[in-house]
Amino acid sequence: MTGHSTDLKSLGLAVIETELAAVAALKQRIDDRFVSACDHLLRCQGRIIVIGMGKSGHIGGKIAATFASTGSPAFFVHPGEASHGDMGMITDKDVVVALSNSGETSEIMTILPLIKRLNVPLIAMTGRPTSTLAQCATVHLDVSVDKEACPLGLAPTSSTTVTLVMGDALAVALLESRGFTAEDFARSHPGGNLGRRLLLRVSDIMHTGTAIPKVGVNATLSEALVEMSHKGLGMTAVIDEKSRLAGIFTDGDLRRLLSQNIDIRQGQLDEFMTVQCKTGRSEMLAAEALELMQRHKINALLITDEHQQLVGAINMHDLLRAGVV
Incomplete structure (x- = not known):
């Protein structure tokens, strides 16, 4: 049992080390493209629309929620549903943030021409700067990783973590730029403990x-x-x-x-x-x-x-x- 426990701990630590290295590599990518992405988001007169499929979709939902709770109105749109009517949720005043590790996700490729036709800024987060989505984007943010934490190299692990961290970096940069305060945060969380502590008199x-x-x-x-x-x-x-x-x-x-x-x-x-x-x-x-x-x-x-x-x-x-x- 002792050897079994040691093996499990080693596997867990290896995952953490792999993901830490992937996140650390993001430091070099907080560059002019990151600033450009922030500028587009700050100038947005409508909503920030986040799209993504599969695991990227789950991460996209979290990123949209973080934007919304920190002063940047946003919501998540499922790209599969977008091609069946939900494209009407995106207007010419919005900014689209598209997540795809491959940069070739078919559901996003289907609606890409419609997004371009709206002539809205498209910020792409992909793991392949040469992908179709990256090349079509107004701004591309590189969220590539050397390897996934999954030993098979298949399950999205490091890549989703890095994408989430990049999304958090965008949201917090916007929060600071907008002068968003703790009281503003509490107003968007009136039912939570923080809301009660910061708003109740x-x-x-x-x-x-x-x-x-x-x-x-x-x-x-x-x-x-x-x-x-x-x-x-x-x-x-x-x-x-x-x-x-x-x-x-x-x-x-x-x-x-x-x-x-x-x-x-x-x-x-x-x-x-x-x-x-x-x-x-x-x-x-x-x-x-x-x-x-x-x-x-x-x-x-x-x-x-x-x-x-x-x-x-x-x-x-x-x-x-x-x-x-």
Whole structure:
């Protein structure tokens, strides 16, 4: 079994070494042709249309998705379907990115005259610079490899990896050139964790109005406990006669009082509340509020405006429900 395990590890490492070498060779191909391809894509007034068959098609779908999620509108068109009606999805304002390791894929060759007739820029990624597709392209990007990682030299492995990496290089170069930001990325991923972290603000999840636990500075400890029980946020704000925040009283404060044998039915709240408590603003990102709470080891945060008026409250459970944590 030990010898068998060693053989499997060696085979796996050989694949990785082969593909690493293939990707490393791409460094020499980030040249003027790469810049020209980027210029055509940046000037595109329509969509980036990615086409490819078989394994190249799978890679093409990923490249199109990466373009789209990083600020360059794009979609994948199956070349076989294109010759049966889907060519209508390509307009004269688009740019076509065609993937074919051989550069002679029959389904792409069939629609190549139609693409040329539209007079749109054609960016080809092939493993053969002398192929028909490469020769007909506006810009050809060489994604050839010395050998596939497959020991038979047949299954697309290194070639698909290199094509994917070249596609990523194009997408990220465009992202940087467009000044695409993390917030832009989040807007195209509103359902994901990153979207929630970068777009969700405290105002979207905070408790407001009568849902905010609050008592006056002259309240007793027992009145504060009743308010905390009713509102269920594990704390209550303490406000002065002008509705400005004066302090906070939390479950933690209550536990400390109980350990001191203080009569909570008789005590005055202002003797035991925390006066200089941490606060947030409604316009803060929820992720910023989370960082603030974690840094100060607190489970709830009161939200005030610029005049120290109490406008909301959140706790760790709110952030959990919103998917920020």
